Structure formats: C-alpha cells, structure tokens
Amino acid sequence: MRFEGTKDYVATEDLKIAVNAAVTLQRPLLVKGEPGTGKTVLAIEIGKALGAPLIEWHIKSTTKAHQGLYEYDAVMRLRDSQLGDPRATDIRNYIKRGKLWEAFVADERPVLLIDEIDKADIEFPNDLLQELDRMEFYVYELNETVKAVKRPVVIITSNNEKELPDAFLRRCFFHFIRFPDEATMKDIIEVHFPGVKQRLISEALKVFYDLRKVPGLKKKPSTSELLDWLKLLVTDDVDPETLRNKDPNKLIPPLHGALLKNEADVQLFERLAFLAKREQRGG
Numbered sequence: 133m134r135f136e137g138t139k140d141y142v143a144t145e146d147l148k149i150a151v152n153a154a155v156t157l158q159r160p161l162l163v164k165g166e167p168g169t170g171k172t173v174l175a176i177e178i179g180k181a182l183g184a185p186l187i188e189w190h191i192k193s194t195t196k197a198h199q200g201l202y203e204y205d206a207v208m209r210l211r212d213s214q215l216g217d218p219r220a221t222d223i224r225n226y227i228k229r230g231k232l233w234e235a236f237v238a239d240e241r242p243v244l245l246i247d248e249i250d251k252a253d254i255e256f257p258n259d260l261l262q263e264l265d266r267m268e269f270y271v272y273e274l275n276e277t278v279k280a281v282k283r284p285v286v287i288i289t290s291n292n293e294k295e296l297p298d299a300f301l302r303r304c305f306f307h308f309i310r311f312p313d314e315a316t317m318k319d320i321i322e323v324h325f326p327g328v329k330q331r332l333i334s335e336a337l338k339v340f341y342d343l344r345k346v347p348g349l350k351k352k353p354s355t356s357e358l359l360d361w362l363k364l365l366v367t368d369d370v371d372p373e374t375l376r377n378k379d380p381n382k383l384i385p386p387l388h389g390a391l392l393k394n395e396a397d398v399q400l401f402e403r404l405a406f407l408a409k410r411e412q413r414g415g
Contacts, residue, residue: 141177142319150307160286165309167291168354175245175287185242189231191251197259200230201269223273241282250290257300265303324359335375339385353391361390
C-alpha cells in the first residue's frame, strides 16, 4: 500500500515519493524542516494511511538510547526482595519495555516515530545504529534477543539543532520538508477551514508571507501558527480590509500574538511602525 497523503494532511509529491521510497527500502525516513512544518504529524498520518498502529518516542535532552530498548530497575527488585515480595524472584517483573521493543513485538507492522532526535546527546543516534539496522537487540538480564516480528516503518524527525553523525545518515532515507508555497498553503488551509472566505485567506497569506520576509526576525511564524491566527481571524470575524490596512500605526497585524512568539520580534515591528510613521510625516 502506497502513501498518497490523507484527507487531513496535504503531502507534496516529493514527500509522497520520499515516504514510499523509505518503506520500499525498509530504511528509516529522516525528516527535517522548520518547526511547525508537519514533521511529527506526518508519522501520525502515515499510520492512518497504512492502517498501522503508531508508536511514539518523543526525545528530550536527557533521553538515552537504551531507554528505547528497555530499562531494568535493579533497585526496586532489591527493595522488593528485602521485603519478601514474591515478584522479586522473576527478573521480568523489573524490566520495562522501551518503544523499540514495543515496535519489534507488535502484532501488526507499526509506524515508529522517533521525534526530534537532535534534542538528545550527539552519541544518541550512533547508539541506535545496530538496533535500527538489524532490527534486533540483546537483553543481557534475560539472555534473550528481541527481534522485530514485522519490520516497523520508522520515521525520525529533526529540527536541525545539531548535526547528525554520518554513519547514522547513511542508514536513513532523507527528506527536507520545504516551507509550503502559497498554493500548497491554500490547500492546507482548505483542509482545516473549509469554506472560509477567499478574500480573508488571500489577505491573511499576504500578511503572513510578508511577515516571514522581515529581516532580523528571530522566529518566523510557521504553518501551525498561521492556522491558529486564521482561526482567531475567523472567530472574531475580522474584515479582510483590516489586514490590507497600510496605516503605519497598525503595521503589526491584529491578534499578532498567534504569529509573533517573542518580545524581540514584537519590538522589531514596533520600531518598523515608528520608522514608517516618521517617513510618512517627512514625506
């Protein structure tokens, strides 16, 4: 079964090709792109499209690779043993399965999402090389090898916060999600807000893309932030003419808190408004 996008997810042609190539090659799909471009949601939608269960492993700065395999709680076992708990006689009671273990023993072929892998330590990807390549790992405490019953579809996301090791990259099929152009963005909006006035969408997109082009912006607004902003515009029934207003006093778009996420960017727009106002007076 091929991935062709879903009714809730607008996939570009090159993204469809990348997903299907990774599935065919049985290699992890490494997806990079700006935050908010739908990398995490992609795994969810692939699961829906393939009719596969989704197993999510969200990586933090403190996450270690072995946690994806399993964790053995020797301290708890010792404590239970001292208290005479009969559970202490079976070591299996103190082994917690990780997300890779869950994926390997799933009855149906799952989609395994390893989300934001670049948040972890630089050695994290290398520590998973063999397990993702061979689809198996050894559990020393049980003297057993856990091997994938059905090879999962592995989706790995990265926000490019740090470089990933070459050895890891060689084992992945890579795709960079480019920021959607205006035509693709209209398709995405139609999925989330069917029937919204085209004039409002048109004016909102002009403001949005102009805002992204402003030099010195610390954080460019993303697709998810545009959708939040549009929801507010629709809820408040904002007139499209308000968005077109070129009054220097109103250079910052209405409800801009959905688009601008730090004070430095708000201050930048306030300075631009001040300069535009002064220029207008000078003219």
